[in-house]
Amino acid sequence: MSVSATAQIGTLEAKTGTVSAFPAVEGARALRDTRPLRLITCGSVDDGKSTLIGRLLWDTKAVKDDQAATLRRDSGQQNDLGLPDFALLLDGLQAEREQGITIDVAYRYFATDKRSFIVADTPGHEQYTRNMATGASTADLAVLLVDARAGLLEQTRRHATIATLMGIKQFVLAVNKIDLIGYDRARFDQISHEFRELALSLGVRQITAIPVSALKGENVVYDGSASMPWYDGPTLVEVLELATVRSAQTVGFRLPVQRVSRPGESFRGYQGTVAGGAVKPGDSVVILPSGMVANVAKIVTFDLVRNAAVAGDAITLVLDRQVDVSRGDMIVSLDSQPQTGLSFDAQIVALQADGIQPAKRYWLKSGSRRQRVTIQPTSQLDLKSGKWNAHRETLPMNAIGKVHLSFDEQAMFDAYEQNRITGAFILIDPDTNNTVAGGMITAKRSSLSGIHTEDNRVILSLPADLADQLMATELFAARREEADIRRLPAGKANDVLAGIDN
Template identity: 50%
Template sequence: MSHASTLIESDIESYLKQHEHKDLLRFITCGSVDDGKSTFIGRLLHDSALVYEDQLAAVRRDSTRYGTTGDEIDLALLVDGLQSEREQGITIDVAYRYFSTERRKFIIADTPGHEQYTRNMATGASTAQLAVILVDARNGVQVQTRRHSYICSLLGIRHMLLAVNKMDLVDWDEATYEAIRTEYTTFANRLGIPHVRCVPLSALQGDNVVRPSERMPWYDGPTLMELLETVEVKAERNLRDLRLPVQTVLRPRHDFRGFAGTLAAGVARPGDPVVVLPRGQRSHIARIVTYEGDLQQAFPPQAVTLTLSDEIDISRGDLLCDPQHPATVADAVDARLVWMAERPLQPGRRYDVKLATTTLPAVVERVYHRIDVNSLEHHPTETLALNEIGLCRVQFTAPVAFDPYEEIPGTGAFIVIDRMSHHTVGAGMITRAATERAGADTEVPRRQPLLSKAQRAAQKGQRPCVVWLTGLSGSGKSTLANALEQALFRQGYHSYLIDAGNVRHGLSHDLDFSRDARAENVRRIAETATMFVDAGLIVVCAALSPYRDDRAMVRERLEPGEFIEVHVDAPLALCQQRDSDGIYARAAAGEISGLPGIDIEYEAPEHPEVHIDTAHQGVEESVEAILRVLRAKGGLEQFD
């Protein structure tokens, strides 16, 4: 559906050309049930003059039968198309609407708010660039509001518009709006969502949807439609790393063999080298074939057929990659999993997993933790119930090629299918190759030492543990770690300092700073620290370790009470001012990328055992704060 334009009558070709080159924004509406999502979309279309007269007449007729707005037209019926939706007054399925204004084209997904249909909401969010989160001003931020926001953040949506709806039912009260805005933006900041805009509105009466409201003079910001038309959504396509999941092999004649699929990332050009994963064969692109003719280059998400210069065995499910930046191949992954079935997840049970174009059996070997969508805390669990989200280890029956979801969603997302009912029961986002294997087969048997950790610790008169200092570059981790080790040494305790920067010169010299490599670097440090703990030592680790999942993995490797997380906190501006290693200066000069706090988010600890503010606490005070916690946990108590 398009906006009215005089060009349609006077110069249709110019109008079509203008319309063709408009920017496209895909967005989703979500939130708790009965927050007014369908009414909001109906109002958006109606007040933008994007509803045909016959549609409006039909809605007027249906309003008398299904409507919930008295004598007024019920605009929600424009998108609540199913009879069951109209009878119950709720959204069940995902309703897509296509429309345009003078500035932009839109694809909008109206998703259900009811907890039972969270799976449908995740489907709508999977292709969205922006989310409109509706909140009923009477009820404020609900559990489902937080759940939908968390799922949006997992799926990589970086722009949120908070629409505080039904302001007419709270007498247009500014304080009510401000309280909701503050609560939600605080939650969104904890999720690491960088762009949040807030608008008070009444979808039923049309205030601040398309036209500014005269009943809320205290709000002088843009309407929601103005934000939709002007928000700058950065195109985050990965054009460096070629990824073509093979959908089918085409053999229309004996001298043609092409591999068809949709580009998930990268640019394909004739002559470019490729590697076929997971088997590793190499060749070069010979042609890029389409129905309209051959192309000299192709971009995502184009559907193309590639022919190669060599005759090699390729089949559906294989992945064509750039050999310089190939995908990861492994038979086990760590992934965030959203469970979508009434029957809880059963670890150890076989499910089918569809990843890109490949489908194979898999087992969820372990659930590391469940994520509380209200507090974002991690809770130990052995399973996931309906709509719960957790970090899991998934074991495939064969090696697969994949990328972390945050780098390439097309090769990092999968769905879990029940093998009996064939229903989709879960959706997963891969974070990395599995950091450990439960019961993995190996040719080298594990040998138990004659001395135990308890005996080694008793000899030293201390309780071994890991003190993990995390924080931005320049926050003071290394300075504090050295001072802590010196204090422990002076008091007669046995310790060892592991500085992640030094590890990069030896044990991790082969790793870059990608998401996978950072996880592997933390894993190697954790393995080393675990051995030192087994030796009875107090291990002091200074490691930026920007991701919560990586730090949680270290904690899970140790026994309860053996991991002491210390957040060495300092404002980014102060870290940049210190910059003793020149890292921020190099980042500003474009010499390095992927620096936490600048290019990527630093996920601060949610509940560290110790929080140190180095902008206001000196080194001695900070060391004493850590020692107090060690004493309280028994780490510095002599054994009997």
């Protein structure tokens, strides 16, 4: 494989789709991109994530003079090159400095002449996978580091999988510590090829592979052609400058209501941050879950009345008629509404030691709305094989699982692929108030009850009394390995029976 084909994993035409890297770096852009790019660094332990970001901050002049002096003082004899320990710019916790690892997510800001960036340094240890998932949930791009000596590891695959599940479609493979293997071109090609195969299996099509030495700063901000004349691709910062920000305009207008503003009898406005799409005075909207329809009369911000609002804007929306709107409701486009229902499919990452327990009732929080929900795990991802295995027991901490969500009252979501704000949620344990999982909606379930198949098994959703009677029969005992029965809560069972009677 040629270096240019690997480094900028060009264009691959196949039945699996088209793999394209970031466009080749052009001349200086005339205009600065005003939208900051959010990115994460991820990968296994000791692959150099903190050092890479520290070098980015150092070489883009984002480190102030007093910080630089402190860094030089605290670095000691960290390496034989006389360079500062750049990881100290990120590892702020005492435990992180003592152990030389990243525990919490560290966010930093830096900028070039062409763009500004918000970068999250995420932990590599498996026990802190939940923190990595947190950083990935808001990122537009993932920089996945691999130690050139070790290659792809299980944690590398885990982080790539989680980043993909979180909706990240742009990856940079940074093959780090290339200097420690004598700038071996063949080794770089091998790792790049292995990662391409992994990325293709995850559905990722936008990949750039770069050989780097984070400590020496080669191919980070400044090119490393002196050491690697065989590499003719972009530096890391050049790729970041040309990356795209994920759009929140793929669905219609979304405004989760955070507060109802009523300063006087003549004014009633609904406040929140636009979570998708755009709106202007005169547009017709629907208030969910009530279904009431109104028109937008006025859009107000802290300092002026506006003629339009787009995703990310904090606004107060004034409607042309009196309607019942409360915190937790959502105001949406009349012609492009989210899915509503009592049952949804989702993928979650378990974040606490107790894991996610089947049939337990949790609080689900999405935006400003909080609802009771029951969780039913269906499968768990095997990160070694990349396969989903049937799993209907407790999902352990750091597990990635597919689940069914069953609500007591009407819920409203977009698919996470369409909107990361209205398609994401957290689960809260009502007993401890701890956040026990983060998740994303994949689809609305078409039916609360009945018969369907899943992982080659028959699933029967029945009222509890009927379920108990069937489970006691010899017929079911003989077919136990082929079928599962799920008990419906009383309220849902009554709905089912009423539907049958009708």
